[in-house]
Amino acid sequence: MEALVSPSTLTGIYRAPASKSAMQRACAAALLRGGVTVLQNPGVSDDDRAALGIIRQLGAQVTEIDGTIRIESAGVQPVGGALHCGESGLSVRMFTPLAALSAEEVTITGAGSLVRRPLDFFDTVLPQLGVSCHSNDGLLPLKVRGPLQPRDVTVDGSLSSQFLTGLLMAYSAAAARNVTVQVEGLNSKPYIDLTLQVLQDFGLKVPRNEQYERFVYDDRDQPPATNELSYPVEGDWSGASFLLVAAALFGSLEIRGLDVFSPQADKAVLQPLMQCGAIMSVRTDAIEVRSGKKLDAFHFNATDCPDLFPPLVALAAYCHGTSVIEGVSRLAHKESNRALTLQEEFGKMGLTIELQDDLMIIRGGGGLKGATVSSRHDHRIAMATAVAALGADGPTTITGAEAVGKSYPDFWRHLQQLGATLSLTDNPRA
Numbered sequence: 201m202e203a204l205v206s207p208s209t210l211t212g213i214y215r216a217p218a219s220k221s222a223m224q225r226a227c228a229a230a231l232l233r234g235g236v237t238v239l240q241n242p243g244v245s246d247d248d249r250a251a252l253g254i255i256r257q258l259g260a261q262v263t264e265i266d267g268t269i270r271i272e273s274a275g276v277q278p279v280g281g282a283l284h285c286g287e288s289g290l291s292v293r294m295f296t297p298l299a300a301l302s303a304e305e306v307t308i309t310g311a312g313s314l315v316r317r318p319l320d321f322f323d324t325v326l327p328q329l330g331v332s333c334h335s336n337d338g339l340l341p342l343k344v345r346g347p348l349q350p351r352d353v354t355v356d357g358s359l360s361s362q363f364l365t366g367l368l369m370a371y372s373a374a375a376a377r378n379v380t381v382q383v384e385g386l387n388s389k390p391y392i393d394l395t396l397q398v399l400q401d402f403g404l405k406v407p408r409n410e411q412y413e414r415f416v417y418d419d420r421d422q423p424p425a426t427n428e429l430s431y432p433v434e435g436d437w438s439g440a441s442f443l444l445v446a447a448a449l450f451g452s453l454e455i456r457g458l459d460v461f462s463p464q465a466d467k468a469v470l471q472p473l474m475q476c477g478a479i480m481s482v483r484t485d486a487i488e489v490r491s492g493k494k495l496d497a498f499h500f501n502a503t504d505c506p507d508l509f510p511p512l513v514a515l516a517a518y519c520h521g522t523s524v525i526e527g528v529s530r531l532a533h534k535e536s537n538r539a540l541t542l543q544e545e546f547g548k549m550g551l552t553i554e555l556q557d558d559l560m561i562i563r564g565g566g567g568l569k570g571a572t573v574s575s576r577h578d579h580r581i582a583m584a585t586a587v588a589a590l591g592a593d594g595p596t597t598i599t600g601a602e603a604v605g606k607s608y609p610d611f612w613r614h615l616q617q618l619g620a621t622l623s624l625t626d627n628p629r630a
């Protein structure tokens with residue numbers, strides 16, 4: 201699919217979609233806690249659908265009722281011995297240790313860019329926990345056979361926090377006692393806060409977080425969950441960050457459905473927006489953002505919130521001066537190698553981006569030109585180029601526009617509803 205986006209301004213009230221990070225964790229936690237959970241405001245992205253499919257494959261009954269999702273579970277009980285993770289990095293990394301709670305062999309597969317994303321962590325760590333694990337040289341498909349036994353272990357958290365999320369969920373489900381997960385070089389730390397928050401919300405055992413270096417399970421038992429749990433999935437700061445940036449540059453939006461106290465990493469988008477001088481008012485019920493001021497360059501460290509690079513590149517393109525975003529090394533293993541993809545695709549619109557070690561240096565304020573760019577099958581590249589296109593000197597064609605489905609299938613419709621001039625066609629050129 202192609203999106204043709206013309207220069208436009210956005211106005212109105214915007215409601216953020218459900219966070220896929222929160223939704224996928226909620227699916228896992230509902231499977232693990234057992235009994236009945238009803239998810240309110242469930243996510244509808246491809247990654248959310250993958251997580252729902254996975255918990256079915258792990259034995260849960262999932263029913264959609266009047267815009268909610270009812271999950272009934274008796275714990276991890278694999279059905280059919282296969283897990284399909286779609287293109288979701290979080291799903292493969294979080295659900296693999298959960299599948300390994302069972303004594304049955306489970307084969308884990310994925311699609312698209314996921315088949316190139318590293319999983320060596322499991323080859324190293326799972327055998328130390330009594331799990332037999334065979335990967336395709338550190339890639340999918342994976343075969344695991346548990347049952348996983350929580351033990352003291354030291355793991356590497358530098359490539360991705362998602363492995364640790366999976367491990368902590370598995371330890372909590374196995375009611376780990378007197379064991380410690382030690383982590384070296386953890387990145388994307390707020391995602392672990394979100395994991396711990398979800399464990400807490402679902403009544404699962406929560407380890408003590410010692411400076412993101414040790415996660416300590418004490419000797420207490422966790423009381424069994426009894427009552428039905430109704431869980432509202434929180435709004436998505438990651439998807440909304442594109443609209444926050446768009447409003448700061450080209451319009452005026454009242455953004456609702458975001459929890460300003462959320463542990464989500466991408467809430468940090470407010471910092472560079474404030475630093476560059478965006479006109480904003482942040483309240484607990486809504487965030488108002490509008491354009492109208494010349495924005496200045498900013499310096500921001502995105503090591504712990506790497507998904508903010510794409511929207512922040514769109515922001516930096518229109519900020520006057522040289523903006524610097526730190527944390528480039530975190531982008532190598534996303535849906536695309538995002539540092540290079542951003543450099544190449546924004547380059548087509550006339551933006552100069554330099555990559556220097558861990559720094560992305562963006563020379564903004566010179567205006568962008570309408571061009572033909574590709575999402576490179578990466579949802580966040582499609583959304584970032586769309587935001588940038590709103591201020592370009594002519595129309596921009598974004599090929600592979602369907603990529604947004606991974607996290608935010610309503611993205612194009614929402615942009616249109618807020619006043620963007622855009623059309624979608626089914627041309628499959630990518």
Ligand SMILES: O=C(O)C1=C[C@@H](OP(=O)(O)O)[C@@H](O)[C@H](O)C1
Pocket residue numbers: 220221222290359360361362365387388391506507530
């Ligand atoms: O746990 C999560 O929900 C995620 C963690 C982050 O990954 P890393 O920990 O690999 O940085 C983030 O980039 C990804 O989109 C979602």
Ligand SMILES: C=C(OP(=O)(O)O)C(=O)O
Pocket residue numbers: 287288289290291507534535580607
């Ligand atoms: C990298 C992402 O997700 P995941 O790692 O879960 O595939 C993302 O949403 O940008």
